[in-house]
Amino acid sequence: MRQFVDSATGEIFYTEEVLRRSNEIIKVFRPVGRSSKFVKIKASQKAKRPLRKLSLAEAGFLLKIAPYASEGTNLLQGDNERGQKGTPLTVKDLARIADCSYPTARKIVKTFMELHVMRRTDLEGRSALAINPLYSLNGKTAEAWLLHLFSQEITEAGEDPNLD
Template identity: 80%
Template sequence: MRQFVDPDTGEVFYEEQILRRPDEIVKIFRPAGRSSKFVKIKASQKAKRRLRKLSLAEAGFLLKIAPYASEGTNLLEGDNERGQKGVPLTVKDLARVADCSYLQARKIVKAFIAERILRRVEIEGRTALAINPLYSLNGKAAEAFLLQLFKGEITEAGEDPNSE
């Protein structure tokens, strides 16, 4: 294992080799104390087939925005680093999170809504986006609100979003 030190920050990095199958997606989580988020990407065969249908840009976008999903409801909300904590993220905010242009983010969000990966919902007079729990779930279990929001998709898929 090789070690690197960032000359500006002094942060230590280690080089590791990761072996993976061509159809696997790897996401690295950096522990950040109590505020760290653990997002579960669905691993069933049906979910893997759904994820494989996404383009590389769409898959990258989904993985970058997933940590902003609120626990249990999957509503995309700010965390005071990107957007205000608890306030729904706009497409412009999501473009910053995903490090892409606003036009590209808008195109992917529109495609995700059409593909039923995201859904718009009104919360306290604001429009928010929620991630379908069949693709990704923040927290141990989906709340009733989220299950109701994506009820048709979950029933059609014949899956339980709370199962591994």
């Protein structure tokens, strides 16, 4: 295993071999000293079309916020470093995470909602944002209510509703 050090931040990175299917892009986030998180970017050909239309800023925004999706539910929630653990992240929180202005984050979230990359839902009386599991899934399987929330998009994309 080879080790690399980011000269700007001092963060330590290691090379790893990742096996994936031909239609998957996988990004694994494993900061040193923290628990690892499995984030999978999965998209059928139909689901990839809106992703190809994303600007570089929008695609970068999605990659930066994806690790904040809770396992199985894809709800964007705090982790005590950014936002309170288990509490839905606001657009203002997402702007801080993605290192962009609030108006830019608001515009990107609006675009994601129009493209069905993201949806608002209710979490214990609070508004929460969830990422469509066709685009990014934290964990190995999606919970039933998440699949139901995006069932129309999953069916239209011709994907298996279980997204295994």
